[in-house]
Amino acid sequence: MALLEIKDLHKSFKETEVLSGVSLSIERGEVMSIQGPSGSGKTTLLRCMNFLEKSDAGTMIFDGEEYELAGIGKAQIARIRRRTGFVFQNYNLFANKTALDNVALGLYSARRIPKKEAREKAMEQLKHVGMEGFAASYPAQLSGGQQQRVAIARALACEPELIYFDEPTSALDPDLTAEVLEVMRRLAGEGMTMIVVTHETAFAKEVSTKAIYMEKGKIKETKGEKL
Amino acid sequence: MTGQAVWELVTGSFPKILEYGLKVTLPLAVIAFILSTLIAVGVAMLQYAKVPVAGPLCRFYIWIIRGTPLLVQLMVSFYGLPLLGIHIHPFIVAVAVFSINEGAYSAETMRAAMEAVPAGQLEAGYCVGMSYMQNMHHIILPQAFRTAFPSLFNALISMVKDTSLASAITVVEMFTRTKQIAGQSYNYLPLYLEVALIYLLFCTVLSFVQRGGEKLLGSYGVRK
Ligand SMILES: Nc1ncnc2c1ncn2[C@@H]1O[C@H](COP(=O)(O)OP(=O)(O)OP(=O)(O)O)[C@@H](O)[C@H]1O
Numbered sequence A: 001m002a003l004l005e006i007k008d009l010h011k012s013f014k015e016t017e018v019l020s021g022v023s024l025s026i027e028r029g030e031v032m033s034i035q036g037p038s039g040s041g042k043t044t045l046l047r048c049m050n051f052l053e054k055s056d057a058g059t060m061i062f063d064g065e066e067y068e069l070a071g072i073g074k075a076q077i078a079r080i081r082r083r084t085g086f087v088f089q090n091y092n093l094f095a096n097k098t099a100l101d102n103v104a105l106g107l108y109s110a111r112r113i114p115k116k117e118a119r120e121k122a123m124e125q126l127k128h129v130g131m132e133g134f135a136a137s138y139p140a141q142l143s144g145g146q147q148q149r150v151a152i153a154r155a156l157a158c159e160p161e162l163i164y165f166d167e168p169t170s171a172l173d174p175d176l177t178a179e180v181l182e183v184m185r186r187l188a189g190e191g192m193t194m195i196v197v198t199h200e201t202a203f204a205k206e207v208s209t210k211a212i213y214m215e216k217g218k219i220k221e222t223k224g225e226k227l
Numbered sequence B: 001m002t003g004q005a006v007w008e009l010v011t012g013s014f015p016k017i018l019e020y021g022l023k024v025t026l027p028l029a030v031i032a033f034i035l036s037t038l039i040a041v042g043v044a045m046l047q048y049a050k051v052p053v054a055g056p057l058c059r060f061y062i063w064i065i066r067g068t069p070l071l072v073q074l075m076v077s078f079y080g081l082p083l084l085g086i087h088i089h090p091f092i093v094a095v096a097v098f099s100i101n102e103g104a105y106s107a108e109t110m111r112a113a114m115e116a117v118p119a120g121q122l123e124a125g126y127c128v129g130m131s132y133m134q135n136m137h138h139i140i141l142p143q144a145f146r147t148a149f150p151s152l153f154n155a156l157i158s159m160v161k162d163t164s165l166a167s168a169i170t171v172v173e174m175f176t177r178t179k180q181i182a183g184q185s186y187n188y189l190p191l192y193l194e195v196a197l198i199y200l201l202f203c204t205v206l207s208f209v210q211r212g213g214e215k216l217l218g219s220y221g222v223r224k
């Protein structure tokens, strides 16, 4: 059974239809890459799947539970979000929190894990991405690559079953890109389920089990296993 | 009047003037500042969240307050409240009017500071499972407060001086007290210069408090 399945997702901004019937599915442990020209709707698709944008129509089946995307409620959104992570193109770290607290905050505020325990867990995740030496640094004191690794640790801390990545390296220099891709490669190796929008064609070929190519709000081509 | 006599007048009146500064002027400004900040945070949050009805009501409040002089607001409250059967001490009226007045300005400062926090951080908060209020508490308000702090403190410093307007509604504060003493001695200028120096002293101390506050709040590693 697929971990996540999307059926016929539609999304318009005002009059313009940006996603015109997108369907996809991903099994546990799979890595799906999404590529396509600028403006084809890749970011919008990820944002709709994590409810940062409201879809106009479509169905989501997450771990066997079916949801109507257009009418989904707050509680259901919260339930699904607790099981997914999101990594943004521009990191979006909390500027007023240290690297450690960026990772720990979701644990001690949303999940009500005691602060001390949350920070211990957060430290584990920082180690996982090689950022334990920067636990006390604020985002403004970190390089882009370092910020993105903290952002990945933040997503990992909530023990998600699926992580969305929206062009996690496209704001980075080549050498910083390499350090972030290295972390993602390791995650893929550990069996993390990931949906990755990326322009890194070589990386996409190397790690993805399924590759999607989007154009004008539609999936034009799917490589890999059956859809 | 000889220099000697002027000097005696100034030094003799100093404790009397300072007393009213510490007993009336400063408490009026500080209490009103604290209340105005609370009003500002509430009003800014209602607007930031675009709460129906309450949001537009906040705009209306800001519109009225910013569009009328503080002195007129003091007068209207002072003469209006008794007509409504509300009889309270003029000092309390002054505290209320200063709070409500400053609250409207500070609400705009706070709202702008909240909107300056990148929306992406709020989205990141949602993505790790935080609720709107948890985002407010941990992400938006702390950053907004840090951004707004110098402007808010600026308002406090202005307010210390504006408290002299409270004399219009019979509150005897530092400036009114100075006027009384000056009237008895028929020697105005030295006393007004003296009270000017005391205001300056108060504001200087507050400037240091502001610096300290800014240090305490930190700058999240952003080099200034
Ligand atoms: N909030 C919005 N309001 C209006 N239009 C939007 C909004 N967000 C995206 N769009 C439009 O939707 C279309 C798809 O945008 P999207 O960001 O999903 O593309 P993308 O495939 O991620 O592109 P890129 O590779 O440049 O990141 C674009 O035409 C864009 O202008």
Ligand SMILES: [Mg+2]
Residues within 6 Å of the ligand: A042, A043, A044, A167
């Ligand atoms: Mg995009």
